[in-house]
Amino acid sequence: MNAATSPLAPGASRVSGTPMVEMRDICISFGGIRAVDDVSVDLYPGEVVGLLGHNGAGKSTLIKILAGAYRPDAGEIRIKGEKADIANPRDAKRYGIETIYQTLALADNVDAAANLFLGRELMTPWGTLDDVAMEAATREVMGRLNPNFRKFKEPVRGLSGGQRQSVAIARAIHFNAKILIMDEPTAALGPQETAQVAELIKQLKAEGIAIFLISHDIHDVFDLADRVSVMKNGKLVGTARTSDVTKDEVLGMIILGKSPPGALAGPGAATD
Amino acid sequence: MTDTTTTSTPIPAAPPPGSPASRPGSAPASAPTSFIGALEIDVRFLGMLGALAVIWVVFDILAGGTFLTARNLWNLSVQSSSIAVMSTGMVLVIVMRHIDLSVGSILGVTGMIMAVFQVGTLLPTFGFNHPAVIVLTLAAGICAGAAIGALHGFVIAYLGVPAFIVTLGGLLVWRGAAWAVAEGKTIPLVDDNFKLLGGGANGSVGEMWSWVIAVIACLAIAAAAVQARRQRQRFHFPQKPVWAEFVIVITGCLAVIAATLVVNAYTLPPVLARRYAEAAGLTVPPEGISISFGFAIPVLVALAVGIVMTFVTNRTRFGRYVFAIGGNPEAADLAGINTKRVTLAVFALMGALAAIGAAISTARLNSATNAQGTLDELYVIAAAVIGGTSLAGGSGTIAGAMLGALVMQSLQSGMVLMRVDTPYQNIVVGIVLVFAVWIDTVYRKRIK
Numbered sequence: 172m173n174a175a176t177s178p179l180a181p182g183a184s185r186v187s188g189t190p191m192v193e194m195r196d197i198c199i200s201f202g203g204i205r206a207v208d209d210v211s212v213d214l215y216p217g218e219v220v221g222l223l224g225h226n227g228a229g230k231s232t233l234i235k236i237l238a239g240a241y242r243p244d245a246g247e248i249r250i251k252g253e254k255a256d257i258a259n260p261r262d263a264k265r266y267g268i269e270t271i272y273q274t275l276a277l278a279d280n281v282d283a284a285a286n287l288f289l290g291r292e293l294m295t296p297w298g299t300l301d302d303v304a305m306e307a308a309t310r311e312v313m314g315r316l317n318p319n320f321r322k323f324k325e326p327v328r329g330l331s332g333g334q335r336q337s338v339a340i341a342r343a344i345h346f347n348a349k350i351l352i353m354d355e356p357t358a359a360l361g362p363q364e365t366a367q368v369a370e371l372i373k374q375l376k377a378e379g380i381a382i383f384l385i386s387h388d389i390h391d392v393f394d395l396a397d398r399v400s401v402m403k404n405g406k407l408v409g410t411a412r413t414s415d416v417t418k419d420e421v422l423g424m425i426i427l428g429k430s431p432p433g434a435l436a437g438p439g440a441a442t443d
Numbered sequence: 444m445t446d447t448t449t450t451s452t453p454i455p456a457a458p459p460p461g462s463p464a465s466r467p468g469s470a471p472a473s474a475p476t477s478f479i480g481a482l483e484i485d486v487r488f489l490g491m492l493g494a495l496a497v498i499w500v501v502f503d504i505l506a507g508g509t510f511l512t513a514r515n516l517w518n519l520s521v522q523s524s525s526i527a528v529m530s531t532g533m534v535l536v537i538v539m540r541h542i543d544l545s546v547g548s549i550l551g552v553t554g555m556i557m558a559v560f561q562v563g564t565l566l567p568t569f570g571f572n573h574p575a576v577i578v579l580t581l582a583a584g585i586c587a588g589a590a591i592g593a594l595h596g597f598v599i600a601y602l603g604v605p606a607f608i609v610t611l612g613g614l615l616v617w618r619g620a621a622w623a624v625a626e627g628k629t630i631p632l633v634d635d636n637f638k639l640l641g642g643g644a645n646g647s648v649g650e651m652w653s654w655v656i657a658v659i660a661c662l663a664i665a666a667a668a669v670q671a672r673r674q675r676q677r678f679h680f681p682q683k684p685v686w687a688e689f690v691i692v693i694t695g696c697l698a699v700i701a702a703t704l705v706v707n708a709y710t711l712p713p714v715l716a717r718r719y720a721e722a723a724g725l726t727v728p729p730e731g732i733s734i735s736f737g738f739a740i741p742v743l744v745a746l747a748v749g750i751v752m753t754f755v756t757n758r759t760r761f762g763r764y765v766f767a768i769g770g771n772p773e774a775a776d777l778a779g780i781n782t783k784r785v786t787l788a789v790f791a792l793m794g795a796l797a798a799i800g801a802a803i804s805t806a807r808l809n810s811a812t813n814a815q816g817t818l819d820e821l822y823v824i825a826a827a828v829i830g831g832t833s834l835a836g837g838s839g840t841i842a843g844a845m846l847g848a849l850v851m852q853s854l855q856s857g858m859v860l861m862r863v864d865t866p867y868q869n870i871v872v873g874i875v876l877v878f879a880v881w882i883d884t885v886y887r888k889r890i891k
Contacts, residue, residue, distance in 0.1 A: 240777055261779035276777045280770035280837035281763070289767055290778035292760050299758040307678040326770075 189252040191216050191381040192268075192350055197236060197246035206232045207243070208405040209438050214350065214381045219372060221392035221413075222385045223425055224402035230385045231273060233402070234352050237383075238270040239263035250350075261290070267349030271356050273385075275339040279328040283320075284309040286327055287342045312341045316371070332359035340368070344375065351375060354385045369395055389421055403428045406439025487831050487886065491846050498850065502857030509860050513708035517736055519849070519856055520706070521642040521807070524741035525550075525800040526819065527848035530826040531752040532796035534844045535762075535789045537827055538769040540836035541599065541606035543790065545613030546797045546823050549591050550816030551621035553794075554801035557584040558630035558811035566633065577636040584798040591617065592794020596787035606790075614820065622813040631810045641806030642739035644715065650707045653737035657703040661696040668692050707735040741803045745845070748799065753841045765789060769836035825872070826851050829879045833887070 190213040199207045207229045214220050222230045235241045237248065239260040248255045250266050257263050263270070277286050284305040293301040293308070306323055313320045317337040327335055336359050343351055353372070357365040372395050376382060386392045392399065393413055401408040401424040408424045411434030420431035430436035503510040529546050536543045561580045569575045595613055599606045632638060639646040648656070668688050675682055711719060716734040720727050756762035764785045768775040775782050800819070805811045830847030832839030854875060858868045 238777070239779075259779065260777050264779060270777070272777065274773075276771070276774035278767040278770035278774050278837075281766055285763060285767070286774075289763075289775070290780050292763060294760070299754075300760065300763060303674040303678055303680070306680065 188215065190214060190249075191218075191251060192237065192383075193249040193252075194233070194237060195247050195249070197233060197243045197248075199232060199236060199241060199243050205405050207236070209246075210402065210405075210407045211246075211437070212383075212400045212407070212410065214383060216349075216381050217376055217379045218398070219376055219382045219384055219392075219396045221389075221396035221399040222383055222402065223389060223392065223399055223421065224387065224408075225425065226387055228387075228402040229405040230387075230402055231354055232405075234270070234354060234383060234385055237263065237350075238268060238272075238352055264291075264346070267347070268352065269343035269346060269348035269350070270352040271339050271343045271354060273354040273358065275335055275359075277327050277335060277339060280326050282326055283313065283323055283330075283338045283341075286338055287312070287345060289342075291346065308345065309341070312345045313337065316341055316344075316367075333361065333364045336360055336364070336368075340371070344371075348380060351380050351382045352385070353382065355387070356384070357386075357391055365391075389418055389425065393418055393421065400437075401425055403439055407437030408439045408441075409434040409436045411435065487883075488840070488843060488846075490886075491830065491843060491850070495846065495850055495853065498853050498857065502853070502860065506857060506860040510857055513705050515856065515860070516705050517709040517739065519852055520742045521739045522856060523849045523852040524642075524739075524745040525803045525807075526822050526826055526851065527745045527845045528748045528803065529793075529796050529800045529819065529823045530830065530844040530848045531748055531841045532789075532793035533823045533827040534752075534830070534832050534839040534841055535756070535765050536606075536793050537824075537832045537834060538836055538839045539765055539786060539789055540769055540772070541786070541789075542824065543595070543606065543610045543793050544820050544824075545591075545595065545610040545617055546793065546800075547816040547819035547821075548614045548617035548621065549588055549794055549797035550801040550804065550819055551813060552591070552617040552624065553584045553588045553798040554805040554811040554815050555621045555624040555630065555813060556587045557581070557798075557802060558632055558805060559625055560584075561632060561634055561637065562630055571633070572635050574636065576634045577640075580634065580637055581799075581802055584802055585795045588794040588796070588798025588801070589791045590794070592797070593787055593791035595794070596790030599790065600783035600786035618813070618817075621815070625811075625813070627813055629810050629812045632805060637802070638806050638809060639740050640744065640802050641804075641809070642741045643807075644711055644719070644736065646740045646806075647706075647736040647738060648740065648743070649737040650735035651737075653703050653707055653735070656738060656743070657699050660699045664695040664699070665692050703738075706738050709736045710734055711736070741807070744799065744803060748796065749841055749845050756841055761785065761788065766837060769838075771837075822848075822851055825876045828883075829876065831883060833883075834880075 192214040193211075194213070195211050197207055197210050198205065210229070210233055212220065212222070212233070222234065224230050232241065236243045237257070239257045239262050242258060248257060250268075255262075255266055257266065257268075260270075278289060281289075284302065287309050288305045293304045295301045295304075309323060313323075317334065320334060320337065322330055322334070327338055330338065336356070340356065343353075357368050360368065372382060372384070384392050384396060389399075396413050398410060398412050399416075399421055400410040401421065403425070408428045409430035411421070411424075411431070413421075415433035416431055420433065423429045423431060424434065428439060428441040430440035499511060509515060529550070533543060533546070557580045560583045561576060565573075565576045565579055591613070595606075595609050598604050598609045635645075668691060672682060672688065710716065711734045713731050716732050717727055719734055720732050725732070756765070764775065764780050764782075767778070767780065768782050768785060772782060797816075801811075801816065804815060808815070826847035827839065827844040828834065828847070829850055830840070830843035830845065832844060851872065854872055855868060858871060863871070
């Protein structure tokens with residue numbers, strides 16, 4: 172899996188084979204503003220790619236296209252080398268793409284199990300909700316993520332930020348995701364919980380899951396990511412292996428849009 | 444009608460009333476958190492029951508002991524039925540952060556459609572009192588109501604027009620349509636089977652069947668408790684203490700029995716009873732005969748609707764989606780729920796329930812008029828809101844809304860007994876509505 176190959180094409184890395192995800196020349200506009208402009212990124216099995224950029228750089232929008240929340244105006248998505256048609260979140264989930272949104276996207280008025288299985292409820296043979304089975308599964312997955320969690324019967328409104336985050340993460344990993352999108356997964360967390368999430372990411376990566384890790388903060392992702400792709404003003408500044416660049420160089424990509432020598436420049440790289 | 448609450452409480456998975464009492468002493472693993480969750484529902488519901496009890500007692504005192512009579516309570520239950528049926532649908536509409544201002548007009552037009560269809564088409568085809576008449580009348584009304592609701596839902600969900608505007612338009616359109624169906628004429632209903640839906644002496648099930656229903660209800664309450672317990676045992680989840688279960692089941696059964704005793708205590712006047720008995724071929728003893736009304740059929744219809752709607756809300760995917768959408772529409776979308784289709788279905792369901800309400804109220808009046816159901820939308824919304832449905836969306840219960848309908852009707856009928864003029868009744872009802880919602884707002888803030 173980790174056979175060394177030289178970076179020949181944009182996005183190529185030491186991980187060889189067919190990429191799990193390829194997003195090619197993706198464009199999307201909202202009311203005349205190009206939120207994502209000709210961006211190409213890819214992701215290999217067992218790899219963590221950090222997607223970096225300022226707030227408003229277009230990271231979340233790009234990722235929402237992969238998650239099926241938006242349809243791109245142009246460009247194509249390939250999953251395992253095959254062209255994928257992702258029209259809605261349901262399609263994305265069918266391809267094994269699970270997403271932890273920055274907003275967590277939890278229905279506050281229902282409990283953890285209802286959120287975990289939202290849209291994919293377990294049913295009894297009589298076609299009714301199997302709440303007990305869902306609660307059992309929730310207890311199991313939450314037991315792994317957050318062993319102290321007890322509020323299974325409470326609407327998630329009553330949970331702390333970290334608990335809500337773990338419900339959102341539980342939802343993403345419970346359904347055997349192959350591709351995991353984590354949009355600012357540690358934004359609501361304290362240092363200890365952040366470390367837990369980092370540990371979880373390493374564990375999931377070891378299981379061969381491909382992970383997009385989105386953040387506006389380089390420190391969150393630099394140590395975890397195999398590669399980083401940097402966006403600025405909707406354009407791709409460049410993609411680099413974290414072993415080939417320094418944090419300062421990546422900061423330069425984020426702030427100035429300058430692609431360093433160790434990175435492959437994208438269309439959004441500053442030209443001088 | 445007190446049993447509205449008791450027959451439908453066993454359905455929710457959360458522990459019904461009685462659990463507050465079970466707090467001290469019972470401390471199985473992880474119980475405290477689930478208790479808080481359970482208490483939230485129960486405290487509100489118990490509070491409403493308490494408010495209803497206060498209203499009843501106060502009216503009984505003010506109206507010189509005429510309120511808490513079997514006859515008045517029986518009438519109250521019948522008068523609440525139509526609004527109670529519609530309020531169950533309004534809960535789902537409001538939970539989804541919408542509103543439906545057109546239910547009164549839908550009631551008017553579907554009542555008219557049923558009457559015209561029955562008198563103009565069904566009777567000539569099948570003949571007088573043929574069983575097909577009631578079935579087809581109801582089917583036509585419910586289909587028409589569902590179609591009207593679905594049309595509203597389509598415009599709201601797929602064309603993006605706010606529900607307030609669509610149903611405000613619907614209020615005018617369908618009221619006008621009710622007039623147009625029969626050019627303003629009042630259509631008398633003639634099918635005797637259909638008239639049973641309105642209650643009255645014939646539209647009640649009598650003493651024996653009332654007890655049969657009561658026994659079935661008690662068994663259902665017990666079975667629901669056992670079933671819930673067994674389910675949780677299957678996965679070794681923490682259980683409620685056994686004595687708490689007993690308290691709940693016994694309280695529920697006592698409420699059912701009390702309601703049955705009340706409706707059976709309301710008897711036909713002696714003259715009518717004699718005539719009825721003679722018509723039924725019974726021998727009348729010299730000291731006269733006592734014939735009980737028992738549960739009125741519209742009340743049983745309302746209870747059945749309440750149970751079905753509680754089931755739909757708590758045990759089906761559809762109900763889960765309605766609540767999830769109300770809690771966070773964007774999250775529901777991202778979870779892959781077809782929110783537009785659910786919206787359309789909720790409004791279609793509301794329309795169908797308005798048609799059932801129309802069947803009850805036209806049968807009660809023995810005729811359909813084009814003014815029928817005027818202002819009902821406001822009573823239905825008020826019932827849902829008094830019953831604890833939050834206008835912010837995402838929370839509400841069917842049982843609560845039905846209890847709200849009973850509260851509204853109690854206020855009205857209490858004031859009638861006190862001979863308060865209609866304008867003053869409206870003033871009181873309006874103030875109570877605002878007051879109830881204020882109390883609820885304060886309560887919600889404190890819970891947070």
